[in-house]
Amino acid sequence: MKYLLKDLLDKEYCGWLKIKHNSRFINLCYYTSIELISNSKTSQLVKVIDGTWKNQYINIPYKYQDTSGNISFLSTYTEDTNELKIAVDKENKKLIIDSLDHFKIVVDENILKNGKYFIQIPVAPIEKPLNQIYFDENKGGSRFANTWFRLIPQIGTIGEYYLHYGLYSKGCVTVINNLNKSVWNNIYLYLIKKRINQDYIGSIEVF
Amino acid sequence: MTLVQMQEEEKGFIIDKIMTISLIFNYIFPFLISYFLIKGFYKAFKNTWPELYFSTSDYTSLFISVSPWRYFAFTLLPTLFITSIVIGFYYHNHHITHLNLLGIIVGLFHALSSNGVACWKLLRNDKTVQTFFNKPFQIAMHLVTILALAITGYISGYLSTIPFILAIIPSIEGIVDNLWSSLFASVLTVFLLKIYSNKHVDSTQFFNQSKNNIPASIIKKIKQISKEYSANENLVLAICIVENMQRPNWVRFIEKAKSFIFKRGTYGIMQTSSDKYINDNQSIELAVERFFKNTNHISLTYPPTESLDAVIRPYNNDDTFVKTTIEAYHYLTPIG
Numbered sequence: 392m393k394y395l396l397k398d399l400l401d402k403e404y405c406g407w408l409k410i411k412h413n414s415r416f417i418n419l420c421y422y423t424s425i426e427l428i429s430n431s432k433t434s435q436l437v438k439v440i441d442g443t444w445k446n447q448y449i450n451i452p453y454k455y456q457d458t459s460g461n462i463s464f465l466s467t468y469t470e471d472t473n474e475l476k477i478a479v480d481k482e483n484k485k486l487i488i489d490s491l492d493h494f495k496i497v498v499d500e501n502i503l504k505n506g507k508y509f510i511q512i513p514v515a516p517i518e519k520p521l522n523q524i525y526f527d528e529n530k531g532g533s534r535f536a537n538t539w540f541r542l543i544p545q546i547g548t549i550g551e552y553y554l555h556y557g558l559y560s561k562g563c564v565t566v567i568n569n570l571n572k573s574v575w576n577n578i579y580l581y582l583i584k585k586r587i588n589q590d591y592i593g594s595i596e597v598f
Numbered sequence: 599m600t601l602v603q604m605q606e607e608e609k610g611f612i613i614d615k616i617m618t619i620s621l622i623f624n625y626i627f628p629f630l631i632s633y634f635l636i637k638g639f640y641k642a643f644k645n646t647w648p649e650l651y652f653s654t655s656d657y658t659s660l661f662i663s664v665s666p667w668r669y670f671a672f673t674l675l676p677t678l679f680i681t682s683i684v685i686g687f688y689y690h691n692h693h694i695t696h697l698n699l700l701g702i703i704v705g706l707f708h709a710l711s712s713n714g715v716a717c718w719k720l721l722r723n724d725k726t727v728q729t730f731f732n733k734p735f736q737i738a739m740h741l742v743t744i745l746a747l748a749i750t751g752y753i754s755g756y757l758s759t760i761p762f763i764l765a766i767i768p769s770i771e772g773i774v775d776n777l778w779s780s781l782f783a784s785v786l787t788v789f790l791l792k793i794y795s796n797k798h799v800d801s802t803q804f805f806n807q808s809k810n811n812i813p814a815s816i817i818k819k820i821k822q823i824s825k826e827y828s829a830n831e832n833l834v835l836a837i838c839i840v841e842n843m844q845r846p847n848w849v850r851f852i853e854k855a856k857s858f859i860f861k862r863g864t865y866g867i868m869q870t871s872s873d874k875y876i877n878d879n880q881s882i883e884l885a886v887e888r889f890f891k892n893t894n895h896i897s898l899t900y901p902p903t904e905s906l907d908a909v910i911r912p913y914n915n916d917d918t919f920v921k922t923t924i925e926a927y928h929y930l931t932p933i934g
Contacts, residue, residue: 401930402802403809459815528933535932576932 393440394465396423398454405534406579407516408464412449418515419444420538422583425451425465435463441589442512475585475593479564481505486554486566491581494574495567502562503552503597508542510554510582510592517555525556531568532556533575539563540582542595554595564597624692625700632684632704639676640712666848673743674750677705681754686763698755705751709744716740735856735863801922805929808843809835816867819879829890833909834882836926838867840919845869850878869914889913 399406399421406421424440434450453461476489479498486494516537525536539555542564553563556575566575585592681704688694717740718724720733757763820838824831845853853865857875864871866881876884889912906924914920 400932401809403806453814455810455812455814455817457814459813460818462814462817462821528928533932573933580932 392427393468394425394427394437395468396421396425396451396464397466398464400534402534405516406538406583408451410449410451412444412447417444417449419449419451420513420583423512424468424586427465435465437465441586443514445589471584471586475510475582475587477510477582477593478596478598479503480598486564486578488578488581491577494578495569497558497560497565497567499560499562502560503542503564504544504547505597506547507545508552508595508597509545509587509590510595511541511543512586512590512592513538513540513583521557528573528576531570531573533573533579535575535579538579538583540592543591545594624688624694625696628684628688628694628700629704629707632681633707635680635684636677636704636708639680670746674746677708677747678750678754678757681705681751682757682763683767685755686758687767689758690767697758698752701751701753701755701758702748703751705747705749705754706744709747713740713743713747717744734860735853738856801925802929804843805839805926808839811847812838812842812867813878816878816882819882823883823886824890824894827886827891828894829886830893832930833893833906833927834886834890836923836930837885837910837913838882839926839929840923841867841869843922844919885913 396408396419399408404421408419409416410419419439420442423442426438426440428436428438428448430436433456434452437449437451439445439447439449451464454464455462473490478487479485479496480487481498481500481503484496484498486496488494517539521536524530525532526534528534533556536556539553542552542554543549544552550562555563555565556568556578557563557565558567559565566578568574582592587593681701685694685697685700685704689697694700717737720737720740816838817835820834821831823829824834850865850867853863854875857863857865861874862872863875865876867878868881868885870876870881870884870888872881872884890909893909906927907920910920910923914923
């Protein structure tokens with residue numbers, strides 16, 4: 392039976408579940424599709440359906456577990472069938488998400504070429520150290536600031552281009568701060584639930 | 599009586615006086631030194647202990663209040679250690695006696711000037727003392743602590759004569775020699791301790807700890823009851839997280855024990871008023887039904903703070919509690 396990896400939005404997890412798998416640590420993002428294989432006293436054996444670890448069999452711990460019982464990270468599967476319509480307007484420095492809003496961005500026009508890109512399901516939290524102010528939700532930051540969405544061009548060489556939150560761009564589409572509200576929380580929570588297949592969230596048009 | 603005899607008698611009287619004064623000082627000084635060193639220790643933590651008892655505005659207090667062992671260790675060990683050393687010093691250098699009595703006086707004086715004052719303020723409904731749970735219980739805890747400190751003082755008197763303590767007591771020359779370096783080291787240590795242990799503490803780690811200390815069965819109950827009453831699950835969980843910080847499981851256990859004698863009180867993780875003991879699950883159901891029914895339909899995200907404040911205050915009007923619960927809610931729920 393299919394499930395979704397949920398209950399990861401609090402500040403302990405910030406949208407990521409870090410698990411030990413085959414002697415190393417891997418990360419599964421919020422809303423990863425899962426097939427439950429079996430339950431044991433200490434963990435749940437699952438098969439990952441989408442993302443980098445698709446088709447892997449992994450043991451997921453319980454979110455809460457003690458002598459009184461256990462509570463899983465898994466929740467009932469629901470599918471968002473609404474098409475993702477998202478675009479980058481380089482000239483006006485805007486990220487346009489149809490059913491959401493327009494967001495101010497920084498983008499290097501010379502590096503990010505026009506065209507269609509696929510938005511990859513996030514693989515792991517970004518490892519590069521980020522300014523702590525990015526995470527301060529009282530000042531427009533986001534607990535998901537270390538989740539970057541990689542942009543894979545439909546045609547051409549795959550580069551290190553991301554849609555992420557921050558202050559500046561070296562080729563990425565960088566959503567900038569709005570002190571009045573956490574824009575990246577809105578964008579993250581909208582995008583992370585979308586899928587077009589097992590690898591991608593959707594496609595984004597850059598013009 | 600001859601002149602010589604009179605002079606001898608007067609001399610003897612003066613010597614007696616000097617010895618009496620010396621004797622008094624030999625007992626007053628260790629008492630004063632012990633007392634002020636103990637006060638200084640707690641002052642170094644800038645802790646208004648125990649007046650605020652369990653204060654969510656001071657994370658050092660939270661760290662201490664998590665378990666009864668930490669609470670009593672923090673309350674009793676400094677008194678035990680300081681009093682043993684000081685009395686031991688005077689025993690070793692000035693051969694004072696009545697050590698246990700001196701220890702009791704130190705312990706009792708410290709206890710009365712802190713816990714005793716707190717008790718008095720509670721009885722007078724003084725606003726400088728916060729009541730986190732029912733007053734009789736809070737007063738009882740203070741009385742128990744006063745008794746424990748008196749006993750600690752007694753034990754200190756005994757410990758001050760054991761070879762281990764005597765071996766580590768310095769001579770007067772040693773104290774003078776090391777005074778400046780010790781003073782410098784202690785001030786630097788306290789400064790660094792405050793900088794790194796308290797000042798930049800992120801509330802996230804305390805919310806993590808409290809959330810993960812709540813039994814899975816209670817989390818299940820929160821989910822079930824929230825669904826049943828259309829309550830905002832994260833709001834109910836946030837309240838339980840804060841209540842679990844303020845009145846951890848061991849405090850609720852003592853409240854349960856108290857209920858065998860005094861039935862009426864507030865019980866359970868959601869501190870619900872009841873004429874008899876109720877457990878955590880029952881307190882959740884009662885509290886959600888009374889205060890958080892249908893909160894799932896209220897916009898609790900943006901603008902968040904005003905709506906949350908209005909929903910939480912009927913449950914608990916304390917400013918610190920409301921502020922901390924809002925923080926806990928935002929810990930659970932992304933703003934936006």
